[in-house]
Amino acid sequence: MPRPDTLNPLFRTLTSLKGVGPQLGALFSRFFGAPEGQEAVVLDVLMHMPSGVIDRRAQNGIAFAPVGSIATLKLHIDEHIVPPRGNNRAPLRVRAHDETGEITLIFFGAKGGWVERSLPIGETRYVSGEIGFFGREKQMTHPDYIVEPEKLDTLPLVEPVYPLTHGLSSKALRRVVATALEAIPVMPEWIGHDRRAVMAWPGFGDALRHIHAPKRPSEGDIVSPARLRLAYDEYLAGQLALSLVRSTLVKASGVARHMTGDLTSRVEEALPFALTDGQRLAIADIKDDLAKPTRMSRLLQGDVGSGKTVVALMAMAAVAEDGAQSALMAPTELLAAQHFRTLQPIAEKAGLNVVLMTGKMPAATRRKVLAGLASGAIHVAVGTHALFQAGVEFHNLGLTVVDEQHRFGVHQRLALSEKGHKTDLLVMTATPIPRTLVLTHFGDMDVSVLREKPAGRQPIDTAALPISEYDRVIARLRARFDEGVQAYWVCPLVEESEVLDVVAAEDRHAELRKVFGDKVALVHGRMSASEKQAAMERFQSGDAQILVATTVIEVGVDVPDATIIIIEHAERFGLAQLHQLRGRVGRGAARSACLLLYTEPLSETAKARIETICKTDDGFVIAEKDLELRGHGDLLGTRQSGMPGYRIAVPDVHSHLLEMAHNDARAALDHNPGLKGPEGEALRMLLYVFRKDLAIPLIKAG
Incomplete structure (x- = not known):
């Protein structure tokens, strides 16, 4: 319309x-x-x-106007003192008085006689501005307003800035x-x-x-009823638009799954450890969703190492009980391979057929896999977005699991469900997202949270040192290496950049080789996938003891024997990133350590970040602190991908209104899904006023 x-x-x-x-x-x-x-x-x-x-309501007279305050005065104009000829620096001064005292009005560079015309001698004028002081007299330099008595109503007594x-x-x-x-x-x-x-x-x-x-x-x-109302309106428009996107995705065209519990119990038996309470709750939520005839749209939030992949496997097993297939999509091939390694042995024991699909599969293998997907012989496919390219046909795709949602926006979600499979959607993220942000960015999803770490996870000792202690760090590492320990060494950039005086990964690799010889491997973003893979394999097998890496390792690399991570230039990393990196260790039985090396002097924010990381390993505490330190926009690393920017609502001040708007938007659509009648008409207007009208075509007809 x-x-x-x-x-x-x-x-x-x-x-x-x-x-x-x-x-x-x-x-x-x-x-x-x-x-x-x-x-x-x-x-x-x-x-x-x-x-x-600016409050200009004070009209108490010259004597009662404090220096530094804004005052509005009714003045009688007495005299103009024009600066001597040729002296351009001296101001034009106008002397004036009221019943309580005298004041001088000061005008620099006043040309063309406008001051004399605005303030004629012998007449009365209202002037408004800041009261100053010079020598022994009050003065006002360049008044903001000069008006005739009969035009006093044009002077704004309360003026927005x-x-x-x-x-x-x-x-x-x-x-x-x-x-x-x-x-x-x-x-x-x-x-x-x-x-x-x-x-x-x-x-x-x-x-x-x-x-x-x-x-x-x-x-x-900012907390007046008027401003609160407008902030709420802005949130309501955003939540209404997200709910409409959601209702399009969830249209009652899901499939109610009939689960026997047969495969899920076999998966659970095959697990090398017991499920945590959090995992059990999340699995129960997911099974409830799957049993309904609507599409599931759930966000599974869990800190690094909280066991999200296992929850996903249970969901995929539940779907397989009803004869449908699942796809697990990761942002990189490295991560996809990692997920495959975690899932494969457990799935095999439970009788589930899992394959890894990459862009580099030999043609014959690829043909075999495609045939297995098309016939339904393969239950689970793991891969990157390549899973959804043309030519990949599923026999009956029932569930899509997406890892690391924030690299994957609403539009991709729409496109993915357009594959027409009526598939349920489970999204996993290791970025613990505070409640307000979940509503802002994913208001259209239900949320399950895994808060505990799986049994056997060791606490990680975290400390920070200035880079000047480099030699001490090396001596310490050498001692630990004799015990067979493995370590990550993380650098922020690949190449030396003039602007950022950063020790490049290659330089650090060369430095460490002088001490540790060929026990040092290197991985960075500019290497080809096969070079990265080779380096990772050397590290995984224990052939290399140190892996020097740029942040390509931040998500999902799993080497249980690696118990030390050293993060160089820790001051350049965000809190969430430091937390993600630290989660690469502490995965085995041995106690692990994380060392943050920083360059002095530290800014206040960097200091606060490093202190937070050393104090806590609770991802949710860290995410809230991150939000506080750098505001909403960057938390998901999505400044540029069209995340909602607010013009009226200020998140720190108005966030209590977000939950309210979220609930009201849901209630409005439940009660009136077609936004019909006068109430619906009004809500459509709201969407236009806040430029969310792109969502209007999604309103359900009927």
Whole structure:
């Protein structure tokens, strides 16, 4: 459906407003980030929130206006003191008084007589600005406003202050904001009556007026009812859009699985350890989902080493009991191979047929695997996104498991389910994502969390040292190597870069070889897959004792004998990344250690990161701290992939509204899936106002 005509005034371009020429229009379009080839519109200005307010209500007279405060004074103009000819540096001064005292108004570089015209001798004017002090007298330099008594109402007594850009004055912006406020149409209310009554929120238009034209400073505050209402609206639009994506994915076109429990119990018997309570709960959640006729869409969050792969295997076994196949998709071939190695022996014991599909399979093997998938003889295929290329046909694909969701957005999810298999979806991530972020980015998924580490996992001793202690570290390593210990040595970059004075992986590899000879292997991003594989195999077999690596090892590499990890330039890594890397050790029976080497001096943030890592190994505590240290956008490493950027809601201040908006969006769609009638109409308007109308075609007909 096209955009309702009611909203047209909000989508008028700014250049169609009086006083906004092409130059100012182009400036606004850049400032508000209008898409290529489009112009900024009225709505952009209304959604541009002030960063504070100036209170000009104090009108107590000169004597009672404290130095440094903003005051509005009713002055009698007494005298103009013009600077001597040829002295361009001296200001023009205007002496004035009221009943309580005297003041001098100061104007630098005042040319063309405008000051004399604005402040005629013998007349009364209102002026507003900051009170200063010089010598023994009060003064005001360049007042913000000068108005005639009969025009006092044009002086904003409470004035919002906005973030600006080079070339945009606050006067110009305020003028456009005032015009924009007049354009707000009367719109239906999309917030339920009960919610609004409880929160005592104004209507949408009134909320914008309170913020952009406040009568009292508190009206525009970041926690004022008006601002809370708009933040909630923004969250509600986002959650509504995510729920619509979800309902498209989950359309009742799933398959209710009939599970016998036969294969899952055999898998459990084949496990070398007992399942944790967390794993049991997650498996129960998944089985419930699989038994329903809707599609499963579940996010399985578990810290490094919490045993997500085993939960996935149980899910795949459950699906196989109903005669369907599963695909496990990993972001890299290295990881896919790793998953395959973990699953293969257990699956084999339980009678499940698992294959690894890579891009480099010999043609004959590939033909055999494709035939097995097409006939249904193969139960589980593990691989990269190559699993979903043309030519790979499944007999009956029932479950897709995706590892490391954040490299795999909503669009890929839609495309994957478009394979038309009615498949259930299980997504695994080792990035523990705080609840608010789960809602923001994956509001469309149910969540299971694995909090405990599997039995037998050892705590990891973590310490930090400056790089100047390098020789001590080497001596220590040498002593441990005689005991047959293996270690990772992680470097941040592949090549020496002039900007970052980083010891490249190759240099470090060469340095370590001087001490440890050919016991040192190297893996970095520029190597071919076969070179990487060869180096990894040397390390896995124990032939190499040190693996020097860039962060290619951060996810999923499993070498139980490696008990030491040294992270060089730890100050350059994010918290989540340090935590992921540390999880590469502590996988065997021996106690493990993680050493962070840093270069001094450390910034406050780097210091806080390193302290956090040394103090705790709880991924959820670390994720919350990470969020605090670097804000929402980067946590998933997805600044650039169209994650929701908020213009009104400030996550730290308004996050309590997110849960509320999430629940309200779900309730609205459960109650009225086609968004029909007046209530539905109002919610569709909300989607247009917050530019989420891409979700409108997903609204279920009927």
